[in-house]
Each structure stands twice: as C-alpha cells, then as structure tokens.
Amino acid sequence: MLKLFLKENKTILVFDNVNDQSQIEDVVLMDDIFASNGSTLIATTRDLKIIKHCGKEVCIVNIEELDEESSMKLFITHSCGQENLPNEVVEVGKNIVRACNGLLLSLKVMGAFLRENKRLKCWE
Numbered sequence: 001m002l003k004l005f006l007k008e009n010k011t012i013l014v015f016d017n018v019n020d021q022s023q024i025e026d027v028v029l030m031d032d033i034f035a036s037n038g039s040t041l042i043a044t045t046r047d048l049k050i051i052k053h054c055g056k057e058v059c060i061v062n063i064e065e066l067d068e069e070s071s072m073k074l075f076i077t078h079s080c081g082q083e084n085l086p087n088e089v090v091e092v093g094k095n096i097v098r099a100c101n102g103l104l105l106s107l108k109v110m111g112a113f114l115r116e117n118k119r120l121k122c123w124e
Contacts, residue, residue: 002027002028006028009039010038010039011040012039012042013039013040013041014042014043015027015041015042015043015044016043016044017044017045018043018044018045018050019045019047019050020050021050024041024043063104065101065102065103066102066107067102068097068098068102071097071100071102072093072094074104074108074111075093075096075097075100075107075111076093076111077111078107078110078111078112078115079110079111079112079114080111080118081115086118088118088120089118089120089123092120092123092124093123096110096114096123
C-alpha cells in the first residue's frame, strides 16, 4: 500500500535519528522513494556513512549545537515568552537546557511543552 502511494504521490518522508539504513528500508525501499514523482527523504543521523549508501542525490546539512547562553535564550523564549525565567524555575530550567545539549529542536519542544505550566513540580 505504501509502495503504491509513493509511486502515485509526491511525498516527503522524514526519518529521525537513523542508526542503520535498514531502519529506512524496513519501512520502504530506497528505490521506491526515489522512483516516485519527485519524493524527498529527510533523515537525521549522527553517522554520515548511512546516508552515503543510498546512491542518489544527497544533500548534507550539519547542524551546529548552540552555546549555553544561546540555548538558554531560546528555551526562555519558548517556555515563557519573556527575557527571564520565573525565579522558582531558574535552576530547573538550567538543568533542562543542559540536558538538551544545545539541540535547537529539543530546546524549542521542551520550552513549548512547559510554557503553559510554571509549577516547579511540572518542570522537575
């Protein structure tokens, strides 16, 4: 059913945190993705060897991790929408930012998740 859909529709497939090319090919064969009418595969990975084996046009984008100060600003923007964290969650907020390790999407998601709830228990 997926193979038929890919052949008939222009699609974007996204695979996150791929450790082995089989993780993609267990879902759909690479030839089926690229044989369709302009479909695109986006895969995030820490191992570039995985991507190089697909044998098709590959565009590699290296995403740099944010430094601690920029990470904190981004997290605060998404969690509070202001310049500083409320005093009761400052320390927990710093721990969350460290755990996100400068990864943009993690900082945004965690901030947005905590935006509606400023209770310390929830943040912990």
